Amino acid sequence: MTELKLYQVGTFAAGNRLLDPSQRTEQSHAGRANSITSGHRACRGCGEALGARVVLDAAMRASAGRMVTVNATGCLEVFSTPYPESAWRVPWLHSLFGNAAAVASGVAASLQAQGRDDIRVVAQAGDGGTVDIGIGCLSGMFERNDDVLFVCYDNQGYMNTGVQRSGATPAAASTATTRPVGSRVGNAFGTGKSLPVIAMAHELPFVATATVADLHDLERKVVTAMGMHGARYLHVLVPCPLGWGTSSADTVRVARLAVESGFFPVFEAHDGEVTDVGRIRRQVPVADYLRLQARFAHLFGEPGHPDVVARLQRQADRSIAHFGLLEGEPS
Amino acid sequence: MLRQVEGSRAVAETVARCRPDVVAAYPISPQTHIVEALSDLVAEGRAGRCRFLMVESEFGAMSACIGASAAGGRAYTATASQGLLFMAEALPNASGLRLPIVMTVANRALGAPINIWNDHSDAMSQRDAGWIQLFAASNQEAVDLHVQAFAVAESLHVPVMVNMDGFVLTHAVEAIDVPDQEQVDALLPPFRPLHVLDPEHPVTIGAMVGPEAFTEVKYLEARRQLRALDVVGEVAERFHDVTGRRSGGLTSSYRLEDADVVLVGLGSLLGTAADVVDELRDQGMAVGLLGVSCFRPWPFEVRDTLARASRVVVLNRAVSVGAGTVLGGDVRLTLAGTPVVVHDVVSGLGGRPVTRDLLRRLLTDAAEGRLSDHELVFADLDESLAARALESELDHEEVGP
Numbered sequence: 001m002t003e004l005k006l007y008q009v010g011t012f013a014a015g016n017r018l019l020d021p022s023q024r025t026e027q028s029h030a031g032r033a034n035s036i037t038s039g040h041r042a043c044r045g046c047g048e049a050l051g052a053r054v055v056l057d058a059a060m061r062a063s064a065g066r067m068v069t070v071n072a073t074g075c076l077e078v079f080s081t082p083y084p085e086s087a088w089r090v091p092w093l094h095s096l097f098g099n100a101a102a103v104a105s106g107v108a109a110s111l112q113a114q115g116r117d118d119i120r121v122v123a124q125a126g127d128g129g130t131v132d133i134g135i136g137c138l139s140g141m142f143e144r145n146d147d148v149l150f151v152c153y154d155n156q157g158y159m160n161t162g163v164q165r166s167g168a169t170p171a172a173a174s175t176a177t178t179r180p181v182g183s184r185v186g187n188a189f190g191t192g193k194s195l196p197v198i199a200m201a202h203e204l205p206f207v208a209t210a211t212v213a214d215l216h217d218l219e220r221k222v223v224t225a226m227g228m229h230g231a232r233y234l235h236v237l238v239p240c241p242l243g244w245g246t247s248s249a250d251t252v253r254v255a256r257l258a259v260e261s262g263f264f265p266v267f268e269a270h271d272g273e274v275t276d277v278g279r280i281r282r283q284v285p286v287a288d289y290l291r292l293q294a295r296f297a298h299l300f301g302e303p304g305h306p307d308v309v310a311r312l313q314r315q316a317d318r319s320i321a322h323f324g325l326l327e328g329e330p331s
Numbered sequence: 332m333l334r335q336v337e338g339s340r341a342v343a344e345t346v347a348r349c350r351p352d353v354v355a356a357y358p359i360s361p362q363t364h365i366v367e368a369l370s371d372l373v374a375e376g377r378a379g380r381c382r383f384l385m386v387e388s389e390f391g392a393m394s395a396c397i398g399a400s401a402a403g404g405r406a407y408t409a410t411a412s413q414g415l416l417f418m419a420e421a422l423p424n425a426s427g428l429r430l431p432i433v434m435t436v437a438n439r440a441l442g443a444p445i446n447i448w449n450d451h452s453d454a455m456s457q458r459d460a461g462w463i464q465l466f467a468a469s470n471q472e473a474v475d476l477h478v479q480a481f482a483v484a485e486s487l488h489v490p491v492m493v494n495m496d497g498f499v500l501t502h503a504v505e506a507i508d509v510p511d512q513e514q515v516d517a518l519l520p521p522f523r524p525l526h527v528l529d530p531e532h533p534v535t536i537g538a539m540v541g542p543e544a545f546t547e548v549k550y551l552e553a554r555r556q557l558r559a560l561d562v563v564g565e566v567a568e569r570f571h572d573v574t575g576r577r578s579g580g581l582t583s584s585y586r587l588e589d590a591d592v593v594l595v596g597l598g599s600l601l602g603t604a605a606d607v608v609d610e611l612r613d614q615g616m617a618v619g620l621l622g623v624s625c626f627r628p629w630p631f632e633v634r635d636t637l638a639r640a641s642r643v644v645v646l647n648r649a650v651s652v653g654a655g656t657v658l659g660g661d662v663r664l665t666l667a668g669t670p671v672v673v674h675d676v677v678s679g680l681g682g683r684p685v686t687r688d689l690l691r692r693l694l695t696d697a698a699e700g701r702l703s704d705h706e707l708v709f710a711d712l713d714e715s716l717a718a719r720a721l722e723s724e725l726d727h728e729e730v731g732p
Contacts, residue, residue: 068528070398071537081538091528093401094537095424099394102386106353106398106406107528109382113352113404119530137394140387 025215026058033060033089035069040087041079045248047238047255048076048153050212052124055151055236056090058219062226063120069093070107070121072100072129075160076153098133100125101141104148112147120226121147127154127168130235131195142202145230149222152195152233155240163243167193170263171315172308173295175243180298185308196267199233203272206232210266210278212239213256217278221268237264245294257289262316265323279327280320286313333506338470338495339364341507342435345474347378348515349433349481352404352522355384355395359414360447361497362437366409389414393421393432400430401536403527405481407432411497412439415453419460422490426461426552428537429525431484431491433477434462438598438648439497440681448682449497450648451598454626455657457492461552463559464627465579466597467495470507472624475570475578478510481519482566487555488525494626496599498682510574517573518566556628563625581630583622586612590619592698593637595662596646597623600685604646607690618694623658634665642672644697646690646710648679655707674702678710685711 016024026032035056042049060067068091071077077094080087095103104123111117123141125134130152141148157175158164165175171189174180178187199207206225210218218236225232239255241248258264259278263286266278287309290296299305320326336344343365346354354373356366373383386392389410396406410418415436425432436454440446454464463483467473473495480491495501510518526534540548560581567579585605587593594604601622611618619640621633637643643666647656654660659675666673674697679685689711696702 066530068402068530077537078539081535083538083540083544086535086538088535089533091530091533092535092537093398093528095394095397095428096420099390099397099421102391102394103398103401105384105386105391106355106395106400107402108398109353109355109384109395110399110402110404110406113380113382113399114402115380116403136387137391140391143387144385 025219026061027054027215032057033065035060035090036080036087037089041082042075043242043248045241045251047212047240047251048126048155049079050251051153051218051236051238052076054212054215054218055222055234056122058222059120059122059149059226060090062223066118067120067122068107070095070100070104070123072125072134073097074126074129076124076126078160097129099137100129100134101148101150102137104150105141105144105146108147117147121149123148123150125150125152126160127152127156128158128166130154131167131193139202142199142204142231142233145204147229147231149225149232149234152235153238154235155238155243157240157243159240159243168195172299172312174298175295185305186295186298189311196233196235200269200272202231204233205230206270208233208268209235209237209264211237211255211259211264213252213259214266214278217266224268243295245297246292250292254289254292257284257292260284261286261289262320262325263289263312265319265325267323274323277323277325280325281327283320283326286316333508335504336507336509337364337502337504338473338500338507339502340368341470341474341509342477342495343368343372344509345477345515346407347372347381348510348512349407349478349519350379350405351381351407353382353384353395353399353406355386355392355399355406355408357386357389357392357410357414359389359411361439361501362409362411362414362435364501365435365437389418390421393418393425396432397421397425397428397430400425400432400524401428401528403522403524403529405522406430407434409435409437411437412441412447412453415457416441419457422457422460422462425490427548429488431481431488433480433484433491433493435477436492436494437497437501438494446681447497449499450680450682451494452649454492454494455649455651458627458657461489461556462627463489463491463556463563463625465491465493465563466624466626467493467500468583468599468601468622468624470495470500470503470505472578473500474507474509475574475576478515478518479566479570479579482569483559483562485522486562486566487559489555489559494598499599508576514573518569559628560630560632579624581625582633583624584636585620585622587619587621587636589617590640591617592642592644592694593619593621593640594644594646594690594694595621595623595637595658597626597658598648600646600648600679603685603687604690607687607694610687611691611694616694616698618698629661631665637662637666638669638671640671642674642697644674644676644693644702646685646693647675647677648685650677650680650707659707672704674704674708676708676710683711
């Protein structure tokens with residue numbers, strides 16, 4: 001890709017018009033699949049709707065349209081298929097909340113048995129359906145190395161049921177089940193899990209994280225994953241205006257700050273080893289990321305919790321050091 | 332051809348001849364021998380193109396079958412007891428999505444206390460899951476029912492559960508005729524799914540349905556189940572035409588002509604019960620036996636047969652705690668408005684054998700008016716043990732605030 005120097009936004013992300021047509025995103029092509037059409041019922045500014053559209057259109061291009069999808073219960077399922085409407089222009093199957101990975105494994109096995117395994121399988125779930133209720137089936141799909149790309153759209157909580165805490169909710173965040181009341185300052189520190197790291201421990205051929213702030217990177221990862229076989233995992237950070245208490249115009253901005261602050265590490269791993277990281281062009285304090293979100297507002301009021309903000313900064317610093325996220329650092 | 336073979340092995344060979352595309356399995360006693368044999372058959376290339384998925388749980392097994400079936404493949408799994416309950420969430424999902432999955436349940440008790448032995452509490456607990464439920468009285472019938480199950484399932488697009496008693500059948504070695512490939516193929520044309528994940532014709536399967544149409548979906552499901560009352564019989568007839576063997580159907584009757592006292596039951600105890608009926612008939616008692624092969628949908632047609640008796644003894648290997656038994660309730664409902672006396676009886680829980688002595692006593696007591704017809708009878712209860720435990724329990728019970 002053309003090396004662009006766009007220091008004003010602090011990232012490598014570039015508008016399509018600045019790029020050679022061959023380097024533009026799938027979304028800029030008239031022939032894109034429109035896997036999920038407009039008219040669905042997602043909230044304004046929904047990061048998940050954006051992520052799903054970009055992921056599936058890229059996967060459709062990469063598979064030349066030979067693709068089927070499996071979807072866990074959650075926002076994406078609910079807002080896209082209120083009977084008798086459907087926003088899906090790809091073959092789409094929804095079974096339950098916690099079984100998307102196993103359903104997808106069954107689809108892949110069935111297609112293989114029928115000699116139709118030129119058809120690729122993509123499974124999608126939110127963070128609840130991935131890191132919590134779905135982790136058993138997902139781990140099974142991983143260890144069997146079933147031929148499925150599993151995509152987690154991580155909005156860090158149970159947004160469909162009214163913003164409760166999940167195993168992917170960050171520390172100190174206020175949710176419907178971690179309200180900052182009494183001595184509690186939001187979600188507890190020392191909890192939660194990193195599914196990408198757990199996925200890497202399964203030594204999958206492909207594990208990556210991405211955000212909706214860099215659609216070129218997201219599409220490239222989808223294309224890489226679709227070019228491979230076996231169990232592959234893509235974890236996409238998708239801000240949720242409703243659950244995070246952000247302006248719906250700020251979805252991409254918040255996602256970018258999550259990366260630029262080091263709060264959400266962007267990387268790619270093959271066979272359990274990190275092969276590439278998304279470098280931070282211009283590091284910003286974690287507070288810049290947190291301040292835009294009502295779920296962290298209690299940290300900044302009067303008297304606020306500067307100690308908690310400092311602790312979150314230390315978390316980001318550890319992540320930056322662990323993955324070597326700063327430009328010029330060895331990765 | 333008859334040969335000595337274990338029930339589980341015979342079922343596995345039959346399933347392999349049904350040409351499944353995907354077998355998903357998670358081990359649980361007493362189902363294990365079935366899936367072990369299928370694993371071998373697939374590895375040996377004796378199950379056609381079938382893929383054997385070793386999943387991480389029964390929930391995963393049923394979920395993989397859901398995916399396999401929605402992708403246009405023939406899908407099979409087997410489980411028992413806790414395993415059936417662990418996949419309970421996926422059962423109405425499979426039936427609601429109209430996926431004709433076939434599953435063997437090697438019937439076993441539900442814990443606690445944990446117990447690996449045979450009774451019917453697992454299957455009965457899932458009676459409302461929208462699955463057709465067939466019960467095998469013998470290993471021969473278990474084998475035959477699997478072929479019929481795929482035929483029934485794929486004709487109605489409704490999943491079918493084949494129940495066979497854990498250990499009593501699954502682990503028994505006896506002379507069984509496993510239908511040959513030609514016979515199975517004659518009964519089972521290639522699977523034609525109702526809707527399928529296909530890039531050429533993208534469809535949305537599993538949409539969210541609100542109050543505006545949910546009732547209609549469930550009504551259609553109920554109607555479809557009732558259609559199975561015809562289809563189960565038709566498939567059993569076709570099976571007879573092809574193999575010359577009578578298996579399956581809705582019910583089986585044994586010496587019901589002029590029977591005054593009729594025993595109703597299901598599963599492997601029917602063999603023992605037939606022997607007892609013979610014995611009592613020899614002594615001049617007008618007793619008969621009605622075996623329920625198709626438990627769901629419930630064969631309401633048994634009303635005509637049962638209404639001719641004066642007493643019906645319903646024998647259950649499961650309790651619907653606080654309300655009698657499921658089978659007893661079904662029979663009472665069926666006989667509503669008739670003068671027939673119904674005795675709701677529990678025995679054979681958690682592997683306790685249902686003996687000839689017990690059945691003889693039950694039928695004799697019923698005929699002589701010594702069997703309760705208003706409360707649930709625990710026919711093989713160790714009354715002194717239970718009384719001692721009950722006494723101590725009541726001693727320690729705190730009542731009221």
